Amino acid sequence: MKANKLIALGLSGVLAAVGVTVANFEGEELAGYLDPVGIETACYGHTKTAVAGKEYTEDECLNLLAQDLAEHNSLLMSAVNVELSQGEHVAYLSFHYNVGSGNFRRSSLLRYLNEDQRLRACDELPRWVYAKGRKLVGLVVRREQERKMCIEGVNSAKNDNDTIQQH
Structure with a gap:
């Protein structure tokens, strides 16, 4: 249902799929709150304009x-x-959504990916399970699922490619 609503908001199939994945990982919080490391957060992990204590509607959260x-x-x-498979795209966008652009751009994961060391890049995901030095169980689970999607992709x-080359 969330995928259909996200598609209705103009997201492509891949972005809608990532939206469902992110929503499942982040959970829906209709009231702004402080996350485990003290960042004001709301809805599905939104931080940019989140206000702790503010009430949000489901439509606001989806937007x-x-x-x-x-x-x-x-x-x-x-x-x-490099061109990403759908599995890689979903995994890396979920990861990027969680860790932010700066961390992603500085990561060895991105370096390996851009060097076309695809599996090595996927294997970097489970390293990202700490927030302010604390290992978080939720991140362990999330990274393992992202890694699985990445490797499958x-x-x-x-x-x-093998099938295409054989024809």
Whole structure:
């Protein structure tokens, strides 16, 4: 249902899929709050204009998610120099949404990805499970799921390329 609403807000299929993934990881909080490391957050992990204690509607939250995803996707794709499979795109956009553009751009993950070391890049995801020096169980779970999507995307892209080359 969230995917249909995100598509109605103008997001493409991949961004809508990422939206559902991010919404599941972040959870929906209709009241602004402080996250585990003290950052004002609301809705589905929105931080840019979040106000702790402010009440948000579900529609406001979906609009914020759509705006955030579009912005993060633009920043992600401006840093990546290789074509991503759908699985990689979903995994890396979810990751980017969580860690931010600066951390993503400085990461060895991005360096490996742009060097076309795809599986090595996927294997970097589980390293990102700390927030302000604290290992968070939720991030461990999230990164393992992102890694799985990433590896499946790399493998399906390889299989597609092998199939194309055989014809």
